[in-house]
Amino acid sequence: MKIQLRPLFGVFTLLVLITGVFYPLTVTGFAQLLFPYQxxxxxxxxNGQVVGSELIGQDFSGPQYFGGRPSATSVHPYNAYDQASLTGSAGSNLGPLSKELVKKVEERIKLLKTFDPNNENLIPIDLVTSSASGLDPNISVSAAYYQVPRIARERGLDESTLLSLVDQYTETRQFGILGEPRVNVLLINLALDGIKIK
Structure with missing residues (x-):
């Protein structure tokens, strides 16, 4: 029996070292060397202060900012998982026939209309529905355009200035074919804060 167990434990130990120690250290080392930012x-x-991640949505609630997609974890949006409050990345898991989903969408539409009552444009779907993870950092280009009149009014800027900013911060499809054009909410809001009011 010992003769059979010795090679078994030897192979088990070797595989643990390879897959649990050497491989993760090698991948981490190459990632730090070749792609440290990512x-x-x-x-x-x-100014030396971390303000967010390009990959995680941020909560911008003021009318002078571009708003991101709603978080399925609100009232604690974009938080790390916390067992006590059950916050963190999560989808709503509400189907298209869900009455609760319809209610949430209607509430979000009402909120958008409260912020910008004169905006008669169609509200883009990504401004009233949460993403699968609840942490989406991007909005569609149409969602950014929809918010331009409100932000221009709040900041005293020309709409054409903001439209140019949206165009400047529009990311194209990955490799020209994957995904849809999008705007990173954190990046455009940081740029927006750098614009001088005329």
């Missing part, structure tokens, strides 16, 4: 969370710093 490997460390794509964190964005302003």
């Amino acid at each position: 490997a460390n969370g794509s964190l964005i710093s302003v």
Whole structure:
């Protein structure tokens, strides 16, 4: 029996070392060497202070900012998972026939109309529905355009200035074919804060 167990434990130990120690250290080392920005969370710093990640949605609730997609975890949007409050990344798991989903969408539409009562444009779907993870950092280009009149009014800017900013911060499809054009909410809001009011 011992003769059979010795090679078994030897192979088990070897596989644990390879897959549990050497492989993760090698991948981490290459990632830090070749892609340090991405490997460390794509964190964005302003004046030495981390203000967010390019990959995680941020909560911008003021009418002078572009708003992101609603979080399925609100009232605690964009938080790390917390067992006590059950916050963190999560989808709503509400289907298209759900009355609760319809109610939430109607509430979000009402909120958008409260912020911008004169805006008669159709509200883009991504401004009233949460993403699968609840942490989506991007909005569609149409969602950014929809918010331009409100932000221009709040900041005293020309709409054409904001439209140019949206165009400047529009990311195209990955490799020209994957996904849809999108705007990163954190990046455009940081740029927006850098615009001088005329």
